[in-house]
Amino acid sequence: MTLPSTPFNPATLPDNDNVPGNHYAYCRKLDGQLFMQTGRMIAYYPAPGSAGIRFEPLSSATITGFVAERFSAPLYTRDWVVASGAGHLLLGDRGYDINSYTLEEGNLTLRASNLLAFDSTLELKQSIVPGFLTLIGTGTFLASSSGPVIFAEPPIRVDPQALVGWADCPSPSHHFDARWMTGFLGMAGGVLGMVSGEERQFDFTGAGTVLLQSSEHAVDDPHLLKQLESQVNTLAMSGLTRLQSVIQSRLSAEQRR
Template identity: 70%
Template sequence: MNATANPPQPLDPRTLPDHDNLPDNAYAYCVRLTGPLFMQTGSMIAYYAAGGGTIRFEPLTASSVAGMVASRFSSPLYSRDWVVANGQGHVILGDRGYDINSYDLDEGNLTVRAANLLAFDATLELKESIIPGFLTLIGTGKFLASSSGPVIFVEPPVRVDPEALVGWADCPAPSQHFDAGWMGHFLGAARGALFGTRSGEERQYDFTGAGTVLLQSSERMLEDPHVVRRLEGEVRQLGPNQLQHLSSVVQSQLQQHRQ
């Protein structure tokens, strides 16, 4: 290890924050564990068990947590990638160097991008949103979410870049808005041509009504493999002509990403 003029001080378990980021570190968050905590697999980077005890990380299929999971976690699609942490002590979480923040819900209803959600109290109930790639938390408790850069809070009415969207609270789900110039190009094109939207300048999410929208200060969206799983389930319902059309759309999107 290279010596520096002011080397960072090692963590002291006696002075760890109970529910906060580590000192001068927006990329790691410390939770004082006193009860069950749902955590995304891979988000734990270290933990200190209190009083010589232990902290258990159990899959959602474990019989010891099955009853709680059945009543609090209503998203089978994501169940393989979550665990329940139990015990007494401090758990430190991280997510690929992204900013991590804690949020409080008070009898609230918040929908968040699944790839950004890291952990939530067992007092909250999780459901799968009708919008692919998003999960909804309902009730009272804390949850942790990561973001590419600091989070910005805005009030509707507002249109946002889909790649910058982290989630929304206490407001209706968004509708999609397409830029008038892009739509004019689309409607005037030859029948059967394939078009894709490539940025928030062409397609936005349109929020109306009361509530709060959470945005990250970057368009670097976290990829969610579960969206592919959900699409795979839908693909089984398609016929040969529809599958061929979908294959053409996928090839078109791949070409756009290569440009």
């Protein structure tokens, strides 16, 4: 590849589309307010003659009421900001493909780390599935995926890592491989190293759309951690002991690597 002969400027950048020749960056023309995950802005052009773009934490006094109405995901408030003003905003996310989606009187649930930004007309809620967020209403949002998004229809079983999100489906359930479930075989398999790593899936039934990606980088997801932490409170003594042993064995496995 040689350098793009003419650099982009606000007049040549798309208003609401991927940067030409680049699936990994998205240009959003801002005029008003936008909810944005922190650290996803890579550059911006303030609109000529305007005050530029301001990024405010959700706790900022000037927007508290507005936020409380639209953003009911307390675990995530520290990772989101409101961008307000006018200009062209460029977003990127770990080199993932970025796409814009429009929701009309609908609901869509997404992996929290894959949701980059959403219109202030949409409402955000925490999904009951840990690490996922639900958008409700009408508006557009930006989401990223490792590789292009694959759309599938239920009934379908998907690998948790490959799941980006789902729309309109009733909430998914866990599905465990039958052989894994029959305790003896499962235990023997674990001992003999026959575990395929694919024993657990998400099961989708009913009408709707499931969004998949080709892979998921193992990134530390602070959201998921927080959600798990918040659920520790619901465990009883035996559960806590069990959790401790699971974490112990995971830790020692990691250290052996």
